[in-house]
Amino acid sequence: MSELPGDLLYTNDHEWLRREGDGSVSIGITAHAATSLGDLVYVELPEAGQDVEAGGEMAVVESVKAASDVYAPIAGSIAAVNDDLADDPEKINADPYGDGWIVRMTPSDGLDESALMTPDAYQQLLDELDD
């Protein structure tokens, strides 16, 4: 597995978050999640403007094998969705931390980093999964 980007935060559910310059937060699934799912064939995205609760279902990613929910790691509203995924869901496999971003959220209460994982902590989680 390639190295985790050091500028992101992570969750137990194998999602990543990136703080953008405008105060919004981009969210996607990690390379580990994409590899476990296999080739993605369909992504169900939320509507821009929609409010989501932390831990609520936000999107669905479906691979040749199975469907998997993507949970909102934070509360807020959906500022933008990655419409390119409708025609090209495999962008998530090819570039999970870049072109494969899923949504951008405006957090309702800022970003509580204590509830998220640092790259080191997430790497440790992955190492434990390998054992």
Added chain:
Amino acid sequence: MGSKTPFYDKHVEAGARIVDFGGWDMPLHYGSQKEEHHAVRQNAGAFDVSHMTIVDLAGERVRDFLQYLVANDVAKLQDYGKALYTSMLNENGGVIDDLIIYFLGETRYRLVVNAATREKDLAWIRKQAKGFDVAVTERSELAMIAVQGPKARELAAPCIDAGFREAALASKPFFGLEAGEWFVARTGYTGEDGWEIVMPAADAHAVWDRLLASGVAPAGLGARDTLRLEAAMNLYGSDMDETISPLEAGLEWTVAWEPADRDFIGRSAIEALRNSPDRQRFVGLLLEDKGVLRNHQKVVVDGIGEGEITSGGFSPTIGRSIALARVPAGDYDRARVDVRGKLLNVRIVKTPFVRNGQIRIDV
């Protein structure tokens, strides 16, 4: 840790993601299930199918025995090597397993049955064989690889001993050729041309290396499933089981009703269903909306009733989701499927969805 086939080390070497499949450690994919799928449709792929169970039958009355054991009629097998696909039924007409039967000689037949049903199949076959004086021999010492795709035979030919290579290349679809412990059959589970090759386990590594060197892609269980779904080939345990009649699983073509006095196990039970107006249909579905159909999703036919998807997934060749489903009797060609709480539109289509690299339905 499950059982390992003679190709196991080669799967690991090729970077396979190994999963448990009916007690066997088998490759799910070697990186990309979709690429393996396309390789088989466009070129050639190799599947380790050594986990499947080979059973050889021998005896003076072996033909009589098979005419009693299975729903199709081995009397159709007149030429050596010819294969017949059928199912073994229980007394209630439910499917114990689907299998392929090869005619090797007047007193010799070879069966290939599923891995997950091995023990119950062997027990059933041995039980029914009593009274026919048929020797039932499992050939677990043999390895088997399926090489499938438009270029499969051409690329696999160098693996075949020169002494019978030409004969193997000349054999017609659905025929097998035996040479010592080797057996090369023009059969498969993908809807493409190709071979299923049985060999002594000791030859497995050399064959694998040679196949990959000639450009055959290793392909895992994932691609095997999407390929067989596109070809509308049934999967035991998903599309049918011991509670399902072959007539409600799209397998009537594997039942021989004539001669009418051939008394195979389960015959009277499925005859009762044969002309029943309530007999469920087994159909292909094409999803018209966005999303993916999955096993066990509910099919809703307005004004008629409900059915269930038995095999659903994404078709890499078509680029849309397809499924096999058991649905209520009636004359209709549209339905809806409950996909994660939403009713999505599906069209009933004539299967196969894909055969020999070509999409066979109106998309």
